[in-house]
Amino acid sequence: NAxxxxxxxxQVLKTGQSMTLQCAQDMNHEYMSWYxxxxxxGLRLIHYSVGAGITDQxxxxxxxxxxxxxxxxxxxxxxxxxxxxxSVYFCASSYRGYEQYFGPGTRLxxx
Amino acid sequence: KQEVTQIPAALxxxxxxxxxxxxxxxxxxxxxxxxxxxxxxxxxxxxxxIQSSQREQTSGRLNASLDKSSGRSxxxxxxxxxxxxxxxxxxMEYGNxxxxxxxxxxxxxx
Numbered sequence: 669n670a671x672x673x674x675x676x677x678x679q680v681l682k683t684g685q686s687m688t689l690q691c692a693q694d695m696n697h698e699y700m701s702w703y704x705x706x707x708x709x710g711l712r713l714i715h716y717s718v719g720a721g722i723t724d725q726x727x728x729x730x731x732x733x734x735x736x737x738x739x740x741x742x743x744x745x746x747x748x749x750x751x752x753x754x755s756v757y758f759c760a761s762s763y764r765g766y767e768q769y770f771g772p773g774t775r776l777x778x779x
Numbered sequence: 780k781q782e783v784t785q786i787p788a789a790l791x792x793x794x795x796x797x798x799x800x801x802x803x804x805x806x807x808x809x810x811x812x813x814x815x816x817x818x819x820x821x822x823x824x825x826x827x828x829i830q831s832s833q834r835e836q837t838s839g840r841l842n843a844s845l846d847k848s849s850g851r852s853x854x855x856x857x858x859x860x861x862x863x864x865x866x867x868x869x870x871m872e873y874g875n876x877x878x879x880x881x882x883x884x885x886x887x888x889x
Binding site: 673699703708709710711713716718724726727741743760764765766767768769770771772773 | 808811813815821823824825827830835868870872875876877878879880881882
């Protein structure tokens with residue numbers, strides 16, 4: 669089992685550029701989510717999905733899009749990058765009501 | 780709005796000491812509670828999960844308790860070691876969402 673994988677590990681973008689952060693899990697978990705971690709702010713939920721074809725917003729969804737076409741994959745799209753989106757992004761997955769497994773993170777810098 | 784608070788924000792102890800990390804939450808309608816460890820520059824590693832019907836969980840030198848009525852959880856670490864140095868995060872699950880505390884930075888001195 670690879671667990672939860674994220675690509676890329678590091679990314680630098682210029683303001684206004686778009687990109688997709690990839691997340692995949694091989695544990696057949698129905699629940700997947702995206703968080704951002706900022707100093708002094710802790711981890712905050714961006715978007716989540718309870719199964720293929722079902723997504724919903726978390727605490728800080730503005731500027732991000734998600735889709736869930738398969739159980740395994742849950743990509744996060746930045747539509748037009750802004751410096752405020754400089755952060756570390758984590759993807760997580762779980763069975764409902766069980767422990768959540770986190771990926772290693774993507775460090776994003778927007779200049 | 781659900782909020783999770785962790786106290787203390789940082790803690791430095793000598794090796795071998797027993798210690799307690801605290802977590803409090805404002806909404807008792809939690810589904811479960813999870814404690815994580817995060818090493819610098821790394822992802823989160825799950826330590827313990829307590830479901831809402833449970834009061835505590837143990838794994839090795841770690842014991843976590845949950846008191847929904849008082850809105851509190853504690854993580855007890857016995858006989859601390861330098862390898863325990865990390866940031867410890869608690870998170871409450873409400874519906875389909877995890878709400879995190881800001882974490883406690885633990886340093887165990889040898």
